[in-house]
Amino acid sequence: MKILLIGEFSRLHNSLKEGLSQLGHDVTLIGSGDLFKKYPVDINIAPVFFRKKAPVFFRKLIHKITGFDIADVETYLKVKSILTDLQDYDVVQLINEDAFTMHPKMQISILKRIINQNKKLYLLCCGDDYITINHYLKEELKYSILTPYLKNRTLKKQFSYSLKYTTKSYKKLHEFIKKHSQGTIATDIDYHLPMLNHKQYLGLIPNPINTNKLSYAPLSIDGKIIIFHGINNMNYIKKGNAFFEEALNIIQKKYTNSVEIITTRSLPYSEYIKTYNKAHIILDQVYSYDQGYNALEAMSQGKVVFTGAEKEWLDYYHLKEDSVAINALPDATAIAKKLEWLILNPEKILEISKNARAFIEKEHDYITIAKKYLETWDTTTN
Structure with missing residues (x-):
């Protein structure tokens, strides 16, 4: 099977790729490496120019004035330039609804092409997204990652990344992915609970961990x-x-x-x-x-x-x-x-x-x- 994994924020897709590769499948991972974490990817779409010292100043200035991140344009052009290589996959899986980490309109434009030239699209629920964040805002759980914000609304700026999923543009992206995907897979209980009773929910598949790369030695306590x-x-x-x-x-x-x-x-x-x-x-x-x-x-x-x-x-x-x-x-x-x-x-x-x-x-x-x-x-x- 030929599989395209899009996005990497935790090493989840890397471990899944390693498991799928061991089983004989052809897997490609595309992503940005997630800033300072620098997770490995096969195709890196992280903006480079707008992380340099001088362009960063203009990037921040434009964002402050317009709310738009000009680095999204660089990411968009990078992805668009390789779209011909991202075709004929049996399965395409998004790490979450913001897998390409750029403006929703740009992501929809890219996803239209990816959907048209590949077979099946799946979505992971393993972080912030439209359904999860809206569920947390209802305060039906005794706590969530939004609890500090819900107790102190002055923290809105610090939670802007999570709250962006409640905006019209991200709702539109959510609806688009929902319409064109085969369904959503949750990776742990924090995302399983919000997804329950949603029609396209395919169930919980726990996070894959490559124990071969993480050596285990029994602990010993000789001192502190x-x-x-x-x-x-x-x-x-x-x-x-x-x-x-x-x-x-x-x-x-x-x-x-x-x-x-x-x-x-x-x-x-x-x-x-x-x-x-x-x-x-x-x-x-x-x-x-x-x-x-x-x-x-x-x-x-x-x-x-x-x-x-x-x-x-x-x-x-x-x-x-x-x-x-x-x-x-x-x-x-x-x-x-x-x-x-x-x-x-x-x-x-x-x-x-x-x-x-x-x-x-x-x-x-x-x-x-x-x-x-x-x-x-x-x-x-x-």
Whole structure:
């Protein structure tokens, strides 16, 4: 099968490509690398000219005056120039509704051509999109990535990326993709819940993790317990990092001689992975029900991860609380108590570490997940 994967924001499509390739399929990945994260892609469509020092000034000025990102034009022209190469694919899959990261009108123009010259189009629900963001705004879940904004509307600017999906132009893009795609696949519980009862929802397929690329070595605790907190400045509020920082202050004061705390900010993916290698505990995110990609990769390496591990996730995978990952609540005191529990009971760290790796191998193996995608693609028709 010939497969085109469009967009990469987490390494999801890279791992899926690796699984599909192992199964003998021809896969091409096109994307921008996602800014500082620099994820590998086969065809890079990231703007280059408008990231240089002088053009960046004009880019910011034009955006401030008009609200339009002139770099979108560069991306659009890049994609348009290679459209003749993006044809005769059996399956085309978008990482999300903003897969090309440019103005909706431009994306619709590009997608029309891609749809006409290929067979099937699918959409992933694994981040912000029209359905998910509108669902979160209804506040039917006890919390979501929009919770800080819903509690404090003055944060609107910081949530502009998420809220853009509620605008008319992004609604139009959503409707266009909905009309021309075979359906939508969710990748975890945070996106599964908003998608329930939507006609074109094809179900949840867990994130693929290539455990061959993420070596596992059983943890050992010979000295201090090492806690790693990797901050992405762009998502600082959405990930609930303030709760982690407050909790770490509590732990640092109380257990100075027992813990080592490592904090980093906006590292490229390759450096991020290397930096947390020696850690026992990883602080990932707060406002989630399930694990994102960084958390899953850390769990694959046997780290004890503070992340989304809500009851809905526990029920879905038939797990017990605190057995595979630690549910990070938007409560610094609660997080500190869980950290203290692990510090005082280091055998639990070793136990959860083993369980985490076993869980990834069972539920997120990239070959098994690739087969689930193939089955879904094969059983849906126009």
